[in-house]
Amino acid sequence: MSLPSIGVGLIGCGTVGSGVVELLQDLRELYARRLGVELQLRRVLVRPQDVNYKTERVPAEALVTDPEAFFATEDMPVLVELGGGRGAISEFVRRGLAMGKHVVTANKALLAAEGPELFALAREHNASIGFEASCAGGIPLITALNFGLMANRIQAMYGILNGTCNYILTQMTAHGAQYGDALAEAQARGFAEADPTLDVGGGDTAHKLAIMASLAFGCQVSDKAIPCTGINTLDLSDVRFGAELGYEMKLLGLAERIEDDNAVALNLAVQPCFIHREEPLAQVSGSFNAISIFGDAVGQTMYVGRGAGKEPTASAVVSDILNIAAGWYPKAFSQLKLWPDQQAPARLLDPRENQARFYLRFNALDRPGVMAAIATALGDAGVSLSGIIQHESRAGEFVPLVMTTHEAKQGSLEDALNQIKQRDFIEGEPVVIRVIEMPPG
Amino acid sequence: MSLPSIGVGLIGCGTVGSGVVELLQDLRELYARRLGVELQLRRVLVRPQDVNYKTERVPAEALVTDPEAFFATEDMPVLVELGGGRGAISEFVRRGLAMGKHVVTANKALLAAEGPELFALAREHNASIGFEASCAGGIPLITALNFGLMANRIQAMYGILNGTCNYILTQMTAHGAQYGDALAEAQARGFAEADPTLDVGGGDTAHKLAIMASLAFGCQVSDKAIPCTGINTLDLSDVRFGAELGYEMKLLGLAERIEDDNAVALNLAVQPCFIHREEPLAQVSGSFNAISIFGDAVGQTMYVGRGAGKEPTASAVVSDILNIAAGWYPKAFSQLKLWPDQQAPARLLDPRENQARFYLRFNALDRPGVMAAIATALGDAGVSLSGIIQHESRAGEFVPLVMTTHEAKQGSLEDALNQIKQRDFIEGEPVVIRVIEMPPG
Numbered sequence A, B: 001m002s003l004p005s006i007g008v009g010l011i012g013c014g015t016v017g018s019g020v021v022e023l024l025q026d027l028r029e030l031y032a033r034r035l036g037v038e039l040q041l042r043r044v045l046v047r048p049q050d051v052n053y054k055t056e057r058v059p060a061e062a063l064v065t066d067p068e069a070f071f072a073t074e075d076m077p078v079l080v081e082l083g084g085g086r087g088a089i090s091e092f093v094r095r096g097l098a099m100g101k102h103v104v105t106a107n108k109a110l111l112a113a114e115g116p117e118l119f120a121l122a123r124e125h126n127a128s129i130g131f132e133a134s135c136a137g138g139i140p141l142i143t144a145l146n147f148g149l150m151a152n153r154i155q156a157m158y159g160i161l162n163g164t165c166n167y168i169l170t171q172m173t174a175h176g177a178q179y180g181d182a183l184a185e186a187q188a189r190g191f192a193e194a195d196p197t198l199d200v201g202g203g204d205t206a207h208k209l210a211i212m213a214s215l216a217f218g219c220q221v222s223d224k225a226i227p228c229t230g231i232n233t234l235d236l237s238d239v240r241f242g243a244e245l246g247y248e249m250k251l252l253g254l255a256e257r258i259e260d261d262n263a264v265a266l267n268l269a270v271q272p273c274f275i276h277r278e279e280p281l282a283q284v285s286g287s288f289n290a291i292s293i294f295g296d297a298v299g300q301t302m303y304v305g306r307g308a309g310k311e312p313t314a315s316a317v318v319s320d321i322l323n324i325a326a327g328w329y330p331k332a333f334s335q336l337k338l339w340p341d342q343q344a345p346a347r348l349l350d351p352r353e354n355q356a357r358f359y360l361r362f363n364a365l366d367r368p369g370v371m372a373a374i375a376t377a378l379g380d381a382g383v384s385l386s387g388i389i390q391h392e393s394r395a396g397e398f399v400p401l402v403m404t405t406h407e408a409k410q411g412s413l414e415d416a417l418n419q420i421k422q423r424d425f426i427e428g429e430p431v432v433i434r435v436i437e438m439p440p441g
Helices: A015-026 A028-035 A067-071 A088-098 A108-124 A141-148 A163-175 A179-188 A203-217 A236-244 A310-325 A328-335 A370-380 A410-420 B015-026 B028-035 B067-071 B088-098 B108-124 B141-148 B163-175 B179-188 B203-217 B236-244 B310-325 B328-335 B370-380 B410-420
Strands: A005-011 A038-045 A078-081 A102-105 A154-160 A247-260 A263-276 A288-295 A299-306 A355-365 A385-389 A398-405 A426-436 B005-011 B038-045 B078-081 B102-105 B154-160 B247-260 B263-276 B288-295 B299-306 B355-365 B385-389 B398-405 B426-436
Touching (some): A005 A015, A005 A088, A015 A028, A015 A038, A015 A310, A028 A038, A028 A310, A038 A310, A067 A088, A078 A310, A088 A102, A088 A108, A102 A108, A108 A203, A108 A328, A141 A288, A141 B141, A141 B310, A154 A203, A163 A247, A163 A288, A203 A247, A203 A263, A236 A247, A236 A355, A236 A398, A236 A426, A247 A426, A299 A310, A310 A328, A310 B141, A328 B328, A355 A410, A370 A385, A370 A398, A398 A426, A410 A426, B005 B015, B005 B088, B015 B028, B015 B038, B015 B310, B028 B038, B038 B067, B038 B310, B067 B088, B078 B088, B088 B102, B102 B108, B102 B310, B108 B203, B108 B328, B141 B203, B141 B288, B141 B299, B154 B203, B163 B179, B163 B236, B163 B247, B163 B288, B203 B247, B203 B263, B236 B247, B236 B355, B236 B398, B236 B426, B247 B426, B299 B310, B355 B370, B370 B398, B370 B410, B398 B426, B410 B426
Parallel strands (some): A005 A038, A005 A078, A078 A102, A263 A426, B005 B038, B005 B078, B078 B102, B263 B426
Antiparallel strands (some): A154 A247, A154 A288, A247 A263, A288 A299, A299 B299, A355 A398, A355 A426, A385 A398, B154 B247, B154 B288, B355 B426, B385 B398
C-alpha cells in the first residue's frame, strides 16, 4: 500500500540545502514510518550559477532555475527557504505564504527584521512558519521554549549563540592566542567566513537573540534595538585577568526580565561577558553553542549542541518539515499566542538602569594615591569593589589595574568612569566587561 | 469577554501536585494569554489522610476524597495523575482514558511497566498521554526527542537521570566522601529518600531509560530487561583511581544503537561509568540531571536541568497540560508513530557482544610476574590495555592494580577475568567499570 505524500519545495541548495536533500533521501523510510506520510521533494530552485556539486543529489527533473516554474509546481504545500539574506528571498517567502504554503527557514536575518510581518502573513493565509534552524542550529531550542517550557514565565536567557566567536574565545583562553591569530585559525579551519564581521561583531548573535527573546518574553524585539559589542575589539590581557579571577570570557546574547514598580522591562544585550568557571555555561567550549534559560518554575535549564554546519542545521530544518507535515505544528501555530505578530513591542530597560557586576581595567599610573582615588570616585557613585588585581611593577609607569565590582547601576558606573578617565593618572579608555551572576536555579 | 475554559482534574496533591496547583493559580493570566483558553482546576482527588498543608491552596469545593465524585465531574477533559505508584493509580488512569480524558503523568514506574497498554488505550478513545515530567523532571527532554530532533536517527543516549545519585557521586569525587557518608548527607539535605533503594540501586534510572529509549529508537522497552547496577556497592577508591586517569564517575542510563550485518540491536544499561572529565556530561555535578543525545544529523546535543523537585516537575506537568489544552499535542499523538504502543519490542544486544572500553581493578599480590600474567591472560582473550596504575607498595602484599582497556568485547573480558580471578595472586572479585567513549559529534 502506498502512503499519501506531502510535497516539499526547496529554495537554495548550498551547504545546508544539500544536507536537507540528503536527509530527505537517506532517512526517507524512517520519516515515512514516523509520519505515516511520504515526503516528496518536488522542486529545488537555485540560481543558474549555483548548480554545482551541492545540487548533485537533486533529481534532474526537480532542479529548476526559474522561480515561475518553481511556484507553479502543484501539490507542494511546504516551502523550505535556505537562500539566506533578504530582498528577493523575502519576496519568495511572502509569495509562498500568500499561496498558503507553510514555510521552513533558517534565515535569522530575515526573521529578526521582518518576523512580525511574515508571521502575520502566514496566519492570514492559514499557513505557518517553522524556524527551529534560525537559532542555535541543531539544538531544538525553539521547540523547548515554545512548548517544553510553556508553563514558565521566563526570567532570563544567556546564550553562546555563535560558534565562530566561541571557538576564537576558546583559543584565546586555552592557548593564549591573540584575537587576530585565533580568527585566522578559525578561518583556516572553516569555522569563520572570509568576511567575519557578522559573527565577530555580534550581529549574528543579535539576530538570534531578537528571535528567542520575542518568544521567551512574548513581545516584539528588533535586533536593531539590541546594544551590540563584538569580540573584535577584545584584548587578550582581559581574558587573562578574567581567568586569574576565576572567570571565562564568552560572547553572550543575554535577555533579562526586570520587574520594578509593577512595570516589566527587558534588558537585552550582545557583549563579551565574564562567567564564573564553575557555571555550566562557562564550560561550553570550542564551536559549540549553548543557552541557559531560567524559568520561574523550572529554574535553570541548559541546551548544548552544534549551532551551525550542514548536518546540524539540516536536522532542525527537516524536523520542522516533519512537524508541519504531521499537522500538529500548523495547529499549534494557529492556536497559541506565542509568536511576535501577536505581541506588543518590548519595553526595553534603559541600559543606565541595568544593575549588574562589572570587571574594570584601567591603564593607571603606578604612584601613591591612585588606587585610593579610583576607589573613592567609584564609591562616591555607589559602586563598591569586590576584587582588585595589580601585578608588581616599577613605580612611575602606566600599568593595568583590574577591579571587579559588586552589583551596581550601570549609569552610575559610567558617570564615575567618565570622571576617572579625565584624571592625569589614567591613560586611554577604561575597559568595562559585564560579570554575569546567574540567577538561582 | 470571558474566555472559553478547559477543566483539569488532579489526582494526588503531594509535593509536585501542590506545585501544579500553585502554578495554575499564580500564572493563570499568562497561560490564558498564551492559550486563548482559561484552565480551570475543577477537582483534586486525595486520600483523606493526605488533606494537609499541601492541599491548602486547593479551593474547598474542588477537594474530594471520593473517586466516584471525582470521575463524575463534568467538563474535565484533562486528568493529571500525580499519585505515583501502580495498582489503584493504574486503575484511575485507565478509567480516565476509557472516558476519553487526556492524561498527564509524572509516573515513570507506571509508564515503564504499562506504557504500551496505556498508550493503546488512549489511542482507542481518542485521548493522549503527556509524560514530559516522567523523565528528567523539568528538562523538556521528551519534547526534544519526539519533536525537536525528529529528523534524526538517534545513535546513542547517555543520561545522568537521578539527581540523588549524582549528588552522592559529586560528594565522593569532590570531597572524598565515602558512599555511606555522602548518602547520609543527601538524606539530611532532602535529596534522598529515607529508603533510597530505588535511587541508588539504579531502578529509577532504569524506568526513565526504558521510556526514553522506546521513544528514541522506536521500539518497546521494559525496564525489567535493562541490566542495572547502582552506586550502592561503589568503592571510593575507584572514584579516586578514575580521577587519577582523568575520569569522572557518573551513574548513567545508556542506550546505544548497534548496527551489524544489517541487523539492529540496542545496548541498554544502567551502571556507574567513567566519562573523561573534558566531556560536557562529566562536568554536570550536584543534583542536576543531564542527557547527551547523539543523532546522525545533529551530532551531540546535551540537556541539563533539575530532574526532580516540586517546581521543576510541576513545570513539565503544566507544560503538558497547556500543550494538550492547545490541541496540538493530541493531534501529534494521533498522527505520529512515535509511541511504544505502535512499535515492536526492542531487540537487545547480548551484553557479551558489547564492544566498549573498561576500567579494571584487581586486588593483586605484589610479586614478580603478576602484572605479566594478568596482561597475558587479557591479551590472549583479545583485550589490550591502554593504561595501568600501580602505586608503590611493599612487595608480598595484596595491592590495588588498576588497568584500562582499549575497546574490547565484554564477553571476552568476562571470560579472561573468570580465569584470572582463580589465580592465587588475586584476592576477591575484580572491579569492572565501563569507560564511555562518546561518539563523534
